[in-house]
Amino acid sequence: MPVSTKVIKQRIRSVKNTKKITKAMELVAASKMRKAISSVTGTRPFSRLAWETVGLVGGHVDASLHPLLSAREGAKRTLYIVFTSDRGLCGGYNARVLKESFADMQKREKGSFDVVTVGRRAEGVMKRAGIAVMASFVNVTNNPAFKEIQPVAQLAMEEFKKGTYARVIVAYTDFVSALSQKPALFTLLPLAPDGVEGLGEAGSESSDYRLPITNDPHEYTFEPSPARVLDVMLPRITETMVWQTLLEAAASEHSARMMAMRSASDAASEMIDDLTLSFNQARQAGITQEIAEISSGAATLQ
Numbered sequence: 001m002p003v004s005t006k007v008i009k010q011r012i013r014s015v016k017n018t019k020k021i022t023k024a025m026e027l028v029a030a031s032k033m034r035k036a037i038s039s040v041t042g043t044r045p046f047s048r049l050a051w052e053t054v055g056l057v058g059g060h061v062d063a064s065l066h067p068l069l070s071a072r073e074g075a076k077r078t079l080y081i082v083f084t085s086d087r088g089l090c091g092g093y094n095a096r097v098l099k100e101s102f103a104d105m106q107k108r109e110k111g112s113f114d115v116v117t118v119g120r121r122a123e124g125v126m127k128r129a130g131i132a133v134m135a136s137f138v139n140v141t142n143n144p145a146f147k148e149i150q151p152v153a154q155l156a157m158e159e160f161k162k163g164t165y166a167r168v169i170v171a172y173t174d175f176v177s178a179l180s181q182k183p184a185l186f187t188l189l190p191l192a193p194d195g196v197e198g199l200g201e202a203g204s205e206s207s208d209y210r211l212p213i214t215n216d217p218h219e220y221t222f223e224p225s226p227a228r229v230l231d232v233m234l235p236r237i238t239e240t241m242v243w244q245t246l247l248e249a250a251a252s253e254h255s256a257r258m259m260a261m262r263s264a265s266d267a268a269s270e271m272i273d274d275l276t277l278s279f280n281q282a283r284q285a286g287i288t289q290e291i292a293e294i295s296s297g298a299a300t301l302q
Contacts, residue, residue: 019268026261072163084119093256181252
């Protein structure tokens with residue numbers, strides 16, 4: 001049975017309203033994306049140099065001087081910190097990083113790890129999968145702020161120093177460009193020179209700012225003492241790495257959402273064109289049928 005022009009008109013109106021929403025969401029995401037990209041690219045050199053300082057200094061001190069440099073003896077469990085979004089409508093952004101996380105978790109014995117989630121999406125998926133969620137942080141990635149991500153780093157450091165976990169692994173999405181985001185994992189704790197190799201590197205055009213972390217010819221003098229210097233420096237560097245991870249995740253999320261909304265707007269435009277064609281065909285068929293009925297009626301009267 002042919003669809004009436006009235007029904008097609010209603011569908012066209014509905015799709016046009018949907019397109020207005022997706023277009024508005026695309027513009028909002030684009031605005032947030034530009035701000036997030038500016039933040040993430042601006043902090044990459046600082047974060048990289050801060051981490052390489054761990055390598056430069058760590059090569060001249062005993063790892064036993066600070067609990068963040070080596071795992072406690074007997075610690076076997078693993079803590080995962082998983083960064084996802086709080087909201088949906090961002091394409092496969094959440095699915096990709098969660099897939100990467102589950103792939104690494106499957107390498108470990110069941111029940112030998114816990115999870116800290118940043119974002120509602122990760123929390124819901126982990127609970128449905130029957131994985132213990134140690135802590136959940138929400139409303140952090142939409143508008144990143146350093147003071148809001150500090151508790152995540154502090155929780156990881158406290159549990160690691162107590163010997164609860166042998167390692168802390170972070171799962172996040174590395175920002176490459178507005179069209180590409182790369183899910184990745186890195187070992188945050190214990191601190192090691194190559195621990196975050198690649199953090200923020202996927203989207204870097206140049207790595208000229210990187211310092212050599214091997215065969216360092218320099219000698220270092222610590223004042224007042226190596227232990228005191230490390231006690232002040234290493235927690236700040238750990239927080240910096242978690243902050244950089246949040247910025248990478250936020251830029252990736254807004255970029256993925258912008259592209260998803262753009263694709264939705266394009267799909268709506270194509271649907272409107274198809275519906276308009278169907279409307280014209282239905283209207284033409286109706287006119288043809290009316291003419292045929294008039295002609296038949298006139299012929300009957302004759």
